[in-house]
Amino acid sequence: TEIYTLSLHDALPIWELQGAESNMVYALLDEKKYAAARAELAHIPEEKRRSSQWLSAELRLDETNGLLAGSVAQWKKHPETAPASNDLRNAVQSLAEPSKRMVLRFVYEQALEGRDLTAPNFLGLAAIDLDENDVPDAVTLLRRLTMISGNPYADMDSAASLLETRGRSPEAIQFLQPLVEAFPWKASYKVRFA
Numbered sequence: 003t004e005i006y007t008l009s010l011h012d013a014l015p016i017w018e019l020q021g022a023e024s025n026m027v028y029a030l031l032d033e034k035k036y037a038a039a040r041a042e043l044a045h046i047p048e049e050k051r052r053s054s055q056w057l058s059a060e061l062r063l064d065e066t067n068g069l070l071a072g073s074v075a076q077w078k079k080h081p082e083t084a085p086a087s088n089d090l091r092n093a094v095q096s097l098a099e100p101s102k103r104m105v106l107r108f109v110y111e112q113a114l115e116g117r118d119l120t121a122p123n124f125l126g127l128a129a130i131d132l133d134e135n136d137v138p139d140a141v142t143l144l145r146r147l148t149m150i151s152g153n154p155y156a157d158m159d160s161a162a163s164l165l166e167t168r169g170r171s172p173e174a175i176q177f178l179q180p181l182v183e184a185f186p187w188k189a190s191y192k193v194r195f196a
Contacts, residue, residue: 027059036066052085057093065101074108081112103130119150121157125164132168140165141173148177155184162194 023042030039040063046056064070077084085093087109094102110127113120124147131140144161151157158177165174178195185191 024055024059027056036063039063040067052089054086054089054092057085057089058096061093061101061105062096065097070097070101070104074104077108084108084112087113099133103133106130121147121151121160124157125160128161129164129168132164132170137170137173140170141176144177155181166194 023046027039027042030036030042039059043056043059043063050056052060061070061073064073084090090105090109094105097105106126107130110123110130113123114127124143128140128143128147131137131143144164148154148157148161158181162174162177162181165171165177175195178191181188181191182195
């Protein structure tokens with residue numbers, strides 16, 4: 003591999019080299035050659051490994067080696083060292099569900115702690131709570147969303163929909179009832195409420 007890497011460095015422009023290195027790492031991951039992928043990734047500077055091009059590979063290797071929880075714990079202690087939220091959201095797609103939820107929980111919690119109090123952050127974190135059978139925390143988050151919302155009726159509808167899709171219709175009633183009362187002409191709310 004070192005001879006291949008050296009010849010790549012000598013023969014290719016930098017952008018092609020980076021693409022070839024990235025393709026090699028992902029090919030090794032797909033072939034489950036994790037040690038070789040880790041060795042290739044070690045040649046990439048740490049700052050670059052946190053970029054979107056490399057982050058998925060880094061997370062997959064951490065997941066495979068049982069290091070993902072430790073990485074997330076480090077990000078919580080030192081948020082400035084964490085990769086960008088959008089990069090993390092994109093990179094988790096190749097992870098198994100429990101690992102994906104762990105990383106996304108970090109993303110949503112960091113956003114809410116940073117006062118990014120948008121509906122997607124509340125709904126995303128509530129969905130993770132529901133997937134992990136933590137219904138009380140999910141409902142608390144959804145109530146908080148509707149209390150601070152600039153568009154409470156739309157967010158009540160979103161909260162109810164999330165609960166309904168996760169099989170939590172009894173909990174959805176508290177979000178549907180105000181909609182039925184505020185919009186008595188909307189049959190869809192009445193049907194969902196019933």
